[in-house]
Amino acid sequence: MRTLGTPYPFRERPWAEIQTFLRGMADKAPEFEHMAAVADSIIQTGSTELLAGTTSMHDILVVPRPVPEPPYDVIAVRSPSSPRRPVGGMVRIEHLSLSGRNDVIDRPVDHAVRLFWRFVVEKYGVRPASGAPDRGY
Template sequence: MARWGIGFTDRTWGRGFGERPWVDTRSFLGGMAASDPEFRYLVDVIDSVMDSGADVLLAGGTSMHDLMVTPHPVGPHVRDLIVVRAPSSLRPAATAGHVRIEHLSSTGYNDFIDRPPSDAVPLFWRFVLEKYGIRPPHRSV
């Protein structure tokens, strides 16, 4: 599994980001949600990205079942990631039944918030606006 590592001068994502088309990521995690409804909030986040037109502004991928997001364009060294943790994540929310959204930063000032799954979409957009300054074209944040 990819992890944060120390680069020559800063922290970067340990392997290539592995961007996947949003529709493919939705299909993959949608299959998970079909068999386990606890995964539904991941699909809701992906749908909000695609429906808002932000799929051209944000790159997505997965690490195991966690949703990984970074701004476009994706360079060879990803320095910041927003991660929407899956129920089966190695770093799940501290409270069972909650979602953890985490920002991994090259500065080392990582942060996360755990909330009920019903808060996943607005919390995701809060992180995107706060960390990347990105407002999706067709969504009021």
């Protein structure tokens, strides 16, 4: 059977490790600050038990828990150094779905956390454990 989902196992990284990695990137290059803010939000809302994450290059890849077996869909927060990066000053968030009905939205970087939670709520039906820092999702 042919599918459009991700065909390889999801290699989860602890959120604290992702946060440290992205904070280090943001310290060196401020255009990564919104990436670190997304990881911060997952930890601050107590949502690490609801979402599993990893990085690919500097992108954040997220799936709901329990971590699904392949094939699965994934939400990707694209970084400024991604092969699929947005234009300067923007964040790109994509939902790469099993059905092939992918969604991609570019917004100003100050919308990154709200847009991330909007995707998580709409695509996975997962709400932040203690509410997102900015409830404008």
